[in-house]
Amino acid sequence: MKPAAPQVLSVFEAVAGSSLPVRVRCWDGSTAGPPSAPVAVVFRRRRALRRILWSPNELGLARAYVSGDLDVEGDLFALLDGPDVIEKVARKDLGALGRHAMARSATTFLRLGAFGPPPRPPALEVVRRRGAKHSKERDAAVVSHHYDVGNDFYRLILGPSMVYSCAYWARGEAGSLEDAQYDKLDLVCRKLGLRPGMRLLDVGCGWGSMAIHAARHYGVSVVGVTISHEQVDLARARVGEAGVADRVEIRLQDYRDVHDGPYDAISSIGMSEHVGDSQLNTYAADMMALLRPGGRLLNHAISSVAPLEDSAHSSPTFTDRYIFPDGELLPLSRVLDGLEHGGFEIRDCEGLREHYALTLRQWVANLQRSWDEAVRLVGSPRARTWLLYLTASALAFERGRIGVNQVLAVRQGERGVSGLPRTRGEWLGPDDSG
Template identity: 70%
Template sequence: MSTAQRILTTFEQIAGGPVPVGVRSWDGSTAGPSDPDVTVVFRNRRALRRVLWSPNEIGLARAYVSGDMDVEGDLFALIEGPAVIERIARRDLRELDRHEIRDIANNFLRLGALGLPPKPPAEEVRRRAGAKHSKDRDAEAVSHHYDVGNDFYRLILGPSMVYSCAYWATPGSGTLEDAQFAKMDLICRKLGLTKGMRLLDVGCGWGSMAIHAATHYGVDVVGVTISHEQRELALKRVAEAGMSDRIEIRLQDYRDVADGPYDAISSIGMSEHVGDAQLTNYACILFGLLRPGGRLLNHAIASVAPIAPQAKSPQTFVDRYIFPDGELLPLSHTVGALERAGFETRDSEALREHYALTLRSWVDDLRGSWDEAVELVGAARARTWLLYLAASALSFERGRITIHQVLAVRRHESGAAEMPRTRAGW
């Protein structure tokens, strides 16, 4: 049996069934279909040791991010199709009998894959100081994700620099830039923005929403972020737009904002960082910053299944490499927190299919600028992002996760909410 065939056989044992991909080994041997859509290349034995020591998605991610394992062909075909990665990553090896475990162990032995666990790639987050969702720990987590480099984000996001779900009013029409404009405009209309209003943009990113609202709706905006690099570029973009007198960008945690009342608050792709334990406090803080009659638009990714008890050290690729301490919560948790804070929920719109399209566009942008991306952040980080964006697109397409725009209002004591009677009103 060739080295490549033994590798393929071992992974089929772990996956519990056929793995219809090509395999190429460090010795040049190949196995699998004669003309595969995707070939997994094992450049050295260390790739196998990574999986042996972490037989789940962490081991696979470490092998890919480090470059010990590579993918030639369509990455989407590897992740979707027969869901090869998922089957291996989610397989509970405790389900195997002792004969299967013995065979797998013997194959690893013959492949020379036994040995000490390799050091994880530098891009992986491991130890985290402080209590979860404390201000200092949140700042560290946000920095890990957002302070990668503004030029790198520009390659992926394009000129809009909007890092959240776009909105195609007519499916399949318009560019990503058009769809991001439409999304920001939709939020402004839902918030009922008019000239002279005061808007707080929580988690303002690179200032795109603030600039849009000030330019097209004549509002004064305070944007807050805890990313140094985001604030630096946001200030530059605000100045270039001639809006420095209308927009203030602060390096500030939302928990430290104390200059309300605001007429409206937008929170776009930010509450995923808040955490379930802090969600009601988050809602109460925003409620306190709004005037009576003011509206909040909370735009956030959500889970579509009940939350399982979380381990102390989650063994997930996203937690270790992308969003440390991030939590995707069911819509019911978000609405419940808003209502406990005193808000009246007036509308919720799911945009799941829109985010799948957005992510596919970002994948295309990253692939199309691959050499420049590697030059900016290194091959390992570029691999991390390609895997994350592709897997996320498939998660939205399959309905494993979704995204909602929840519109809530702080009502007047009389009960009046100053809301249009129908969605046509915005």
């Protein structure tokens, strides 16, 4: 019987249309590819090929990796960021190879014993979802899937700040992740013009970091809302430990159920990706209704760089099935349109794409340093899922496939009064990050 590895490598090079800078090792001990390659792809079981054959795209590759049927030895960044390796292999349907190439690949798969019924997807995969998309009940379920996996696991990845959004590397790459997250929270507070005595609503408050920072350093009263049970438990504990329980209230509450305005300012950091295009205008109207005249909204969100009509995937994706079910990355233009339809005046927009790439690489390093503990806490499949997700996301930001933006919007007062000084330097205030 012919060794498996050269045959497997030949199939994927046929899909890519060129040689691949990877080494392949298979279940029979055979190897193929350049010995000096920075990464080896290990097909531990034939089932890895069967998963890819049934889903010849990124989802099939992800299923093989998450299940442990396929492994990666070496630098995962090097594999995903090779000369368009994943773009060539994961994004192409084997059927597009043409009849001759497809027949040749099918013969190879048959010879390798890869044909058979579709393997059961890893248990972490979300397929069936109950209720209408972005209903309160369904949103609560999918948010729980992502966030209620253990606060200790998130602490391994995020570090002591427990901030799960793009940091702001004002001090350069030599600064620490904690410094950069402090500077991001401070940047948001300065953009919102927070002052003692103000009332802040933090929508999607996570583990309470923004609420604690605003109360401790700016003397404001904060209401933070999230629909993650585990986030609420830890956020309340952290608020108490920080000594700001008299100024911070953490609620288990959907943003659509907040009706105790007016607030002087609203921060929405990494939350509106869960809102969805169909609910964006409603979200904007809700935020507008909760603000006093002259109040500011800071909307910090990941964005698609593709037009909305081009951003929908015809086939299921790894991110939707494993990471953010029902999550939607909207183009910045759509976010601005939604906020303006809600009555807001857009006063500023800052792109932080490169900052998120640096943040994600720090999170990857944190996870890799604590790999054994992560596996102990959540199991190997979930740890693998997160390593793949964080690594691929870092590269997506570096290559400009997705972005992240902070949009500052204002509810005008009478006769167009915004409450903002005329220049950015004046309304942004001093920067103490240095």
